[in-house]
Amino acid sequence: MRQKSIGEVLRTAREGRGWTFVDLQRITKIQAKYLQALEYNDFDFIANSDDVHSILKAYAEALELDADVLLDAYETNSLVKYYEDGEEELRSSELKRSYKVRKRKKNSYLPLIYLLLATGLIIIFVTYIVHSRLQNRASITPTTTSYSIVEQSVSEASSGTETSSTEQAQSNSTSSSSSATENVTISGSGSNIVATLKTVNYPVEVTVTAKNTTSWISLSDTLLEGGVTLTPDNPTVTTTIEEGVTSTTLVLGVVKGVEVTVGGKKLDLSALTADTGSITINFEQ
Template sequence: MRQKSIGEVLKTARESQGLSLDQLQRMTKIQVKYLQALEYNDFEFIPDQAYTRSFLQRYAETLELDAAVLLDAYDHHRLVVYYEAGEEANVDVERSRRKKTKQKKGSVLPLIYLLLAASFILIFVTYVVYSRVQNQARLPKISSSYQVVPQTTSSSAISSKAEESSSVNDEEETSTSTSSSEKKGQLTVSGSGNQLLANLTGNNGATEVTLTVTDVTSWISLAETDLAGGVVLSPENKTVTTSIPEGVSSTAITLGVVKGVDITVNGQKLDISGLTAETATINLTIE
């Protein structure tokens, strides 16, 4: 493969055909100075690019050259590629060889992929079989021997145990009831208007207080507890429960809205029906 400029190609073709510039002028009707400009690659000497292309095409066709190749080289400002005697045949042979090599590679690749896939499947199946064998080997052997133990317990013994169990359960329920009653204590209420006095006697330990609203919103506080700063109860947040620590003898419950509020102390409902004001205070004494 060789490369030459457009001018070199034109001049070499003209001289190989034994033509002078004057003879070529008569054949192409192009002035000698423009023919020389083409051979010297001095395309700017020609007044217009359209004339340059026209002169190149006429020059090439007169000498039986490939005008399209020359015009392409002119448009893209590059050299003309050509092959000398014998080179073109070698190029064809090389292209044919590369094509066959690509075809061979293309035919081998599917076989390689198939072999790889088969290898992966074989490895996977081997692994699954090996895992199952190992799992079966690890399973503990279960003994199939059994022993029958005769039942010798008499009906009278069973009856006695049932009575003892019933007696124990009754005692536990009585004890639990007594303990729960002692812990709750006795709750009494007095007063009316906007202030009540509640008295809890016989209470042991901390006192549990639960405040609930129905369909109203009320601000509520309970001194000496974590609700001392107040909390807002609403239909979305209806209930709050807190404990009055053991040792506290008196505290105060403040209700921002009385109607619709329920109060229980140690599980006993506090009667607040005597409150007639919109807001109220309940003083709770614990003894």
């Protein structure tokens, strides 16, 4: 017997059926970004706890899993037990029957011992996760909430000990970059940012590339509205924004390793620090 997280149970069942997030979005009528958040165990991405219950239940029922088992694991912040080799059939039967059916053991201390051991393991696991997240947040350099997009990497200014001639050269370089990108701005951070493009010429071409990663993406008001999965074998997709569309939303199932180019300008996604995220793209004349 082994244990899996809620996300691992969902992902294993989905991949066993050969389904994509696009398939599940069509079946459950739930946006793919929320389904993917469950597989990443990122329950904080779904703001309301009641929404987590309803989405998790719909996802489990679509995969023919026992929703009560998964909901109980979510409520108690615990792992889901599963069996392998010759025990898979027994586990499958256990998931599909009522979770309320339990063996009653009288005058036995074994359940209490198992409960204490499980509680200890859960505390160790939660402590490790919290410690890891705190370290990751501490290593992230704070970003401003509004800044200009640059198409090429610009070296940060060094300390104030540089000579006046070097400072003048940096000033000229910064001025040149600013004038080239003054029509594109970004605001926001975390899992959602807003990119605003001014004086655009329709149709606007949007290109999304996944480098050495696999990411499900969707772009509203385009042919990609239903979603598509980018892989190392098929890393790039391009579509256009037609005239009359003033705002569109790009959903990224995986942020790390993904590049986005709008109207020939590469967006700086450094403010997207979450595993999954979305970009609201506004067009102004």
